[in-house]
Every structure is written in structure tokens, then in C-alpha cells.
Amino acid sequence: xxxxxxxxxxxSQSQRGTEESPAVKWILIGLALAFCLVFLLLPLANxxxxxxxxxxxxxxxxLSHPDSxxxxxxxxxxxxxxxxxxxxxxxxxxxxxxxxxxxxxxLLITLIDLPFSVSxxxxxxxxxxxxxxxxxxxxxxxxxxxxxxFAVPGIVLATVFITFPFVARELIPVMQSIGVExxxxxxxxxxxxxxxxxxxxxxxxxxxxxxxxxxxxxRAMGEFGAVSVVSGHVAGLTNTMPLQVEKxxxxxxxxxxxxxxxxxxxxxxxxxxIKTFLEWRQAxxxxxxxxxxxxxx
Amino acid sequence: xxxxxxxxxxxxxxxxxxxxxxxxxxxxxxxAGLIIRACGLSWSDFFHLATTDRAxxxxxxxxxxxxxxxxxxxxxxxxxxxxLVRYDFPGRRFLDAxxxxxxxxxxxxAGLTLANLFSEKGWLGSWLVPLGIKGAFTPLGVxxxxxxxxxxxVVRTLQPVxxxxxxEVEEAAATLGASRFRTFVRIIAPSLLPAVLxxxxxxxxxxxxxxxxxxxxxxxxxxKTEIAPYLIVMRLEEYDYTGAIALxxxxxxxxxxxxxxxxxxxxWSSRFQH
Numbered sequence: 001x002x003x004x005x006x007x008x009x010x011x012s013q014s015q016r017g018t019e020e021s022p023a024v025k026w027i028l029i030g031l032a033l034a035f036c037l038v039f040l041l042l043p044l045a046n047x048x049x050x051x052x053x054x055x056x057x058x059x060x061x062x063l064s065h066p067d068s069x070x071x072x073x074x075x076x077x078x079x080x081x082x083x084x085x086x087x088x089x090x091x092x093x094x095x096x097x098x099x100x101x102x103x104x105x106x107l108l109i110t111l112i113d114l115p116f117s118v119s120x121x122x123x124x125x126x127x128x129x130x131x132x133x134x135x136x137x138x139x140x141x142x143x144x145x146x147x148x149x150f151a152v153p154g155i156v157l158a159t160v161f162i163t164f165p166f167v168a169r170e171l172i173p174v175m176q177s178i179g180v181e182x183x184x185x186x187x188x189x190x191x192x193x194x195x196x197x198x199x200x201x202x203x204x205x206x207x208x209x210x211x212x213x214x215x216x217x218x219r220a221m222g223e224f225g226a227v228s229v230v231s232g233h234v235a236g237l238t239n240t241m242p243l244q245v246e247k248x249x250x251x252x253x254x255x256x257x258x259x260x261x262x263x264x265x266x267x268x269x270x271x272x273x274i275k276t277f278l279e280w281r282q283a284x285x286x287x288x289x290x291x292x293x294x295x296x297x
Numbered sequence: 298x299x300x301x302x303x304x305x306x307x308x309x310x311x312x313x314x315x316x317x318x319x320x321x322x323x324x325x326x327x328x329a330g331l332i333i334r335a336c337g338l339s340w341s342d343f344f345h346l347a348t349t350d351r352a353x354x355x356x357x358x359x360x361x362x363x364x365x366x367x368x369x370x371x372x373x374x375x376x377x378x379x380x381l382v383r384y385d386f387p388g389r390r391f392l393d394a395x396x397x398x399x400x401x402x403x404x405x406x407a408g409l410t411l412a413n414l415f416s417e418k419g420w421l422g423s424w425l426v427p428l429g430i431k432g433a434f435t436p437l438g439v440x441x442x443x444x445x446x447x448x449x450x451v452v453r454t455l456q457p458v459x460x461x462x463x464x465e466v467e468e469a470a471a472t473l474g475a476s477r478f479r480t481f482v483r484i485i486a487p488s489l490l491p492a493v494l495x496x497x498x499x500x501x502x503x504x505x506x507x508x509x510x511x512x513x514x515x516x517x518x519x520x521k522t523e524i525a526p527y528l529i530v531m532r533l534e535e536y537d538y539t540g541a542i543a544l545x546x547x548x549x550x551x552x553x554x555x556x557x558x559x560x561x562x563x564x565w566s567s568r569f570q571h
Contacts, residue, residue, distance in 0.1 A: 018467040020477055025384055032380040033392070035373045039445050040395050042420060043410040044402075050413055089319050092312040100309045108316075114324055117552045119506025121526040122545045125533065126327035129334050134538055136330055160323055183306055193307035215400075222403025224509030229530060242405035242509065249409060249513065258413075261406040268401035275401075276394040 044265065051262035054255040062248075062259035067235040071244035071260070074152070078240060079220040082159045086216050087209070090167025094205070095197070098175030099183070109172070115164045123161050124229025127154055150232030155240065158226040163216045170212030174205050211278050218271040222264055335546045338539060346543035351519055352528060356547070358436060359525040363504035366443035371497040374451025375489065381452070382459040399448050404509030407445055412514040415441060434516030439524060442510040447500030454496040458489060458566070491566030498562055502555040505548065 020028070052059055062068060093112060097105060115123065129135050131148040141148060148154045182204065186196040202209075224242040231238045235247055241260055249257035335343070346352075380386075381393050399407065415422045415432025422432060432438050462485065470480040508526040515522040523531075525548055532541035 018464055018471060018480075024477075028376060029380050029384055029386050032373070032377045035377065036392055036395065038421065039448055040398050042414055043407065043445065044398065046410045046414050046420065047406060050410070085319075089316065092315045092319075095308060096312040096316050099306050100304055100313075102309075102313075108320075111320060111324065114328070117502060117506075117556045119508065119526050119545075119548050119552070121508045121529050122331075122506070122548055123327075125529060125541055125545050126331045128533060129538065129542065130327055130330045132538070134536070157323075161327065164323055180304070180306060187305055187307075196306075197308070218401050218403075222405070224403060224405040224512075225506075225526065228508070229533060242403050245405050245409060246512065254413065257409060261409050264403045264406045268398065268403070268406075271401040272394055272397055275397065 044269075047258060047262050047265045050254060050258040053258070058255055059259050059262075062253075062256040063263070065256075067239065068244060068260055070236045071239045071241045072263070074155070074239070075221050075241040077152070078156055078159050079217055081156050082163050082220045083213060083217050085160060086163055086167050087213060089164070090171050090209070090212055091202075093168040094171035094175040095201070097172050098178075099180050112168050113165050115161055120162060120223065120225025121229055124158050124226040126161070127157050127230050131157075149230050150234070151238060154230035155227050155238065158230045159220050159223050162223050162226050163220045166216035166219060167209070167212035170208050170215070171205055174208035175201075178204055207278050207281065211275065214271050214274050218267060221267055331542060331545065331549075334538070335542050338543065342539070343543050343546070346540050347547050351523070352525070352544060352547075354520045355523050355525040355528045355544075358439060358523065359505055360551075362436060362439040362443055362524070363501050363507075365440050366447055366504050367497045367501035369440070369444050370447045370451045370500045371493055374448065374496055374500075375455060375493055378452045378455035378459055382456055396449050396452050399445050404446065404507065405513065408442055408510035408513030411442055411445060411510065412438070415514070433514055434518075434522065436515075436522055438514040438516075439511055439522060442514045443504040443507060446507050446510055447504050450499040450503065451493060451496030454499065454566075455489060455492045458492040462488060491562060491568075495559060495562040495566050498555060498559045502552060502559065505551060505555070 019025070097108065128149055130137060131141060131154065132138050133142060133149075135149075138149075148157065182200050183196050186200045187193075191199070221240075222242055223240075224246075227240055228243060228246075231240070231243055233239060233243060233247065235244065239247060241264055245257050245260050245264070248260065338346070377392075377396065381389060381396075412433050413419050415425065415438065417423065417426045417433075419433075425432060430437070432441050466484055467480055470484050471477070475483070506526060508524075508530075511524055512527065515524065515527075517523050517527050519528075525544060529541045529544045529548075532538075532544065
């Protein structure tokens with residue numbers, strides 16, 4: 001770049017041709033902030049204000065109600081089943097799709113993303129069609145005294161469907177960008193497949209994996225539509241936290257509904273916190289790598 | 298097998314086998330079940346069930362509100378993306394992180410808090426309801442909930458494009474005497490358009506299937522504030538499986554058409570990056 005060096009005071013108000021005038025700039029910032037205030041900050045703040053609108057004591061009583069506790073337990077159980085399965089799937093899908101070439105790869109990736117484009121209600125309906133009383137396996141299940149729909153297995157299945165792509169979709173691009181050289185080097189040096197996976201592949205995709213896991217977990221704990229269709233809404237038995245929020249809200253106990261909702265909002269904030277941390281780390285590592293590259297030159 | 302010729306890595310059979318097995322069990326078989334059931338319907342039955350007056354009213358609300366919400370997000374999402382990338386102001390990083398909040402917040406909580414905010418006694422409703430703007434239990438409430446749910450899409454598809462935009466072109470335009478406004482309309486806007494359209498389509502697709510947040514804020518009155526996914530749930534509660542399936546097929550067809558459109562848009566917009 002050929003630049004004439006002109007020493008200007010850094011506080012110069014002179015406006016560059018590629019910048020808006022300060023008035024326009026601050027009006028745009030103001031509008032953006034107003035929009036975010038109404039649609040992001042107020043809804044968030046409102047959850048906690050409403051949860052504590054009847055005081056600490058009411059908040060704690062609402063949370064320690066047996067139905068609330070069982071909803072919390074069920075939500076944790078569902079996440080504890082769905083997330084690990086989807087982690088294993090995500091790693092397997094990442095390995096198969098990113099490290100190998102095969103015909104039909106774009107089709108496979110499309111199919112993995114399929115649950116994203118299905119309405120949660122329709123996802124729930126699919127499992128009712130399979131396992132509901134009038135469904136394909138309904139009669140057989142009934143004869144064997146097995147219950148999937150309106151019971152915990154149905155909730156787990158619907159949640160697995162909804163959260164299916166989360167880990168895989170984070171891992172596939174990360175693994176693709178890393179390539180296969182490191183694994184090949186490990187194998188050449190005598191490591192077996194498992195050692196290569198655990199000691200080479202897994203550490204290299206660690207952050208992408210964590211990112212996928214927290215997104216998967218947030219969705220697994222927060223899913224409403226699909227779970228609502230298959231749960232049967234039995235308080236204390238088949239109500240997850242989001243469903244319990246709806247039930248209490250319909251009983252006109254707004255503060256109680258917001259109390260449980262506040263836990264879910266905390267989960268969302270926690271998820272955002274980890275996500276922001278991971279992105280900050282990634283940016284830092286990138287800058288370090290660039291600096292190291294510049295130093296090497 | 299080609300991959301064995303070029304690739305020394307083990308585990309293709311194992312991982313691919315597991316992926317296909319799990320994909321079939323969790324996604325493909327449930328999908329096939331729904332399709333088989335839908336194929337069991339005759340054309341006239343399907344048409345009759347999918348186009349009842351109540352269903353048509355529900356589609357109108359679902360697609361209308363989704364379009365308005367996605368359009369709102371296209372406008373304000375572009376604004377937020379622009380402000381986050383181009384300007385520095387106190388709280389910028391915080392705001393940038395908060396943009397993903399609608400992705401992280403369970404939809405039921407979103408619906409609950411929005412319904413409360415815009416109700417007569419809520420923080421915003423106590424100002425807006427006297428002005429005649431009723432957010433709770435109205436079609437407007439559906440739009441509000443869908444705007445919240447779709448908020449991150451336009452911002453997040455636009456940000457990388459804005460970051461990669463070549464400032465030199467803008468400088469050249471300015472040097473040649475173009476006003477800032479003219480530069481924006483003629484130079485910047487055309488390169489942002491594909492990303493904005495992609496974000497719009499993503500927000501629209503997400504909105505069509507949305508259920509959790511709307512249940513709380515809309516009131517779910519048939520013909521007035523009832524969305525298509527809610528009508529599916531109603532059909533199921535009446536044990537009217539075929540009615541539910543017919544509606545679900547309509548929603549699925551629209552989702553897939555949109556998915557195809559999004560793929561085309563992403564292909565188009567990828568030409569504008571770099």
C-alpha cells in the first residue's frame with residue numbers, strides 16, 4: 001500500500017469517506033439498542049423480576065413443590081440420556097464424514113440436518129404415529145404392557161430426535177478443516193485406531209465438541225413442542241420443566257411458572273457464557289497463531 | 298471401495314455403520330411412518346382434511362405472522378449486524394453475545410415472559426395497551442414471539458459477510474465523489490442482499506414450525522389466533538390422527554420447499570464472500 005504519512009491528531013473529528021456522520025451513527029446504534037432492549041434484555045430481566053415478585057419464600061416454595069422437583073429430575077434424566085447418545089453419534093458422524101470420501105456424502109449431511117427443518121410438533125407426531133395406541137406398534141406395545149407414548153421413553157425419543165444434529169453439525173466442519181494428516185502420522189508411528197482417536201482426534205476437536213454439547217444440552221432441557229405432544233402432561237410423572245411451566249401458568253400461578261422458568265433462563269445464560277468463552281478462546285488462539293506465523297517469517 | 302485406496306485411517310465401517318443405524322432408528326423410521334400413514338389417505342380425504350376453514354385460517358396466521366416477523370428481523374437484524382460490526386460503543390461485546398439468547402432460551406420461557414411483558418399489567422403492555430397496541434392474545438402477539446425466536450438468524454448470517462466486505466471499494470466510491478448514502482445503496486446493499494435473504498428464509502422457516510413460545514402469548518383461539526402447529530396438537534388431542542397427519546404433511550412440504558430455497562440462497566451468497 002502506498003500511503004502518504006500525514007501526522008494527524010488521533011482525536012481528529014475529520015470524517016473518512018467510509019464512515020457515517022456521527023449523528024447517523026448514533027441514531028443507528030440507538031435504534032439497534034432499542035430493538036435489543038425490547039426483544040432481548042427486557043424479556044430476560046422480566047423472567048427474574050416476575051419469579052421473585054412474591055418474594056424469596058414463595059420462589060423457594062414453588063421450586064420445592066414435589067411436582068416441580070420431579071419435573072427438574074425428569075429434565076435432567078432426559079438430558080443425561082440424550083446428550084451422551086448424541087455425542088457418540090456426533091463423533092462417529094464427524095469421523096465418517098470428515099475423514100473419508102464416499103458417494104452420497106451431501107445426502108447424508110442433509111439427512112443429519114433433517115430434524116432442524118421439522119416442526120417440533122410434527123416430530124412429536126411422528127412418534128405418536130409409530131408408538132401411539134392407533135400407531136404402527138401401538139397394539140403390540142399395549143399387549144405387552146409397554147408404554148412409550150405418554151411416558152418417559154416417548155419423551156426421550158422425541159428429545160433425541162430434536163437434538164440429533166447438534167453435536168454432529170458442530171464437529172463435521174471442524175474435523176473437515178483439520179484434515180487427516182495428523183491421524184495418518186500417528187498411525188505411521190505405530191498407534192492403533194483407538195489411540196489415534198483418543199490422543200490425536202479428540203484433543204484437536206475438543207472445543208468444537210464442547211460447543212456442540214452445550215447447545216445440545218440446552219435444547220434437550222428446553223424442548224417444548226415435541227415433548228408436549230408425547231408426554232401426556234401428568235404432573236409429577238411425565239412433565240419436564242418446560243411443560244411444568246405451562247401447567248402452572250395455566251393454573252394462573254404466574255410467579256410459580258416464572259420460578260421454574262428462571263432456572264431455564266439461568267441454563268440459557270450459562271450456555272451463552274460458555275459459548276462466548278469458547279469464541280473468545282478461538283479468537284485468541286487464532287491471533288496467537290497469526291503472530292507466531294508473522295514471527296516465523 | 299475408493300476410500301480404502303487413498304485412506305489409511307481405520308474405522309470407516311464401524312462409524313458409518315453406527316451413523317446409518319442411528320440415523321435410521323431416530324430419524325428415518327419415524328419419518329417413514331408418518332409418510333406411510335399419509336400415503337394411506339386418498340387425495341380427496343387429504344385435500345378435505347388439509348383445507349378445512351379452520352386449517353386455512355391457521356395457515357394464514359402461521360405464514361402471515363412468520364413472514365412479518367422474518368421481515369422485521371431482516372430490517373432490524375441488518376441494523377443490529379451493521380452496528381455490531383462497524384461501530385464501537387459501550388456494551389458492544391455484551392450485545393453481541395446476547396444476540397444468541399433466543400437460541401439458548403427454551404421457547405416456553407420466551408413465550409411466558411413475552412406474554413407477561415405485553416399483557417395489560419406488564420412493563421411494555423401497561424404503556425402499549427392504552428394506546429390500543431395489544432400484544433397478548435392477539436395475532437400481534439404471534440408476530441412478537443416469532444420475531445424473538447428468529448432474531449439471531451439475520452444477524453448471524455450477515456456478520457461474517459459484513460466483516461469480509463472490502464472497505465477499499467467503499468473508499469473508491471467515496472473518492473469518486475459518491476455520497477455515503479449512495480455508496481450504501483449502490484455498493485454495500487447489493488453485497489449484503491444474499492445474506493439478508495438467507496437470514497430471512499432461515500427465520501421464516503424456523504417461525505413456521507414454532508410452537509412453544511406462541512402457545513403462551515396467542516391465546517390459541519380457533520380462526521383468530523390459532524397457528525397450524527397448535528391445530529395439529531388439537532387434532533391429536535381429539536385422537537384424530539389422520540387430521541393431524543394431513544396438516545403435518547402440509548407443514549413438511551413447506552419446510553422442505555424453504556430448505557431448498559435456503560440451500561440455493563446460501564450457494565448464491567457464498568459467491569459474495571471472499
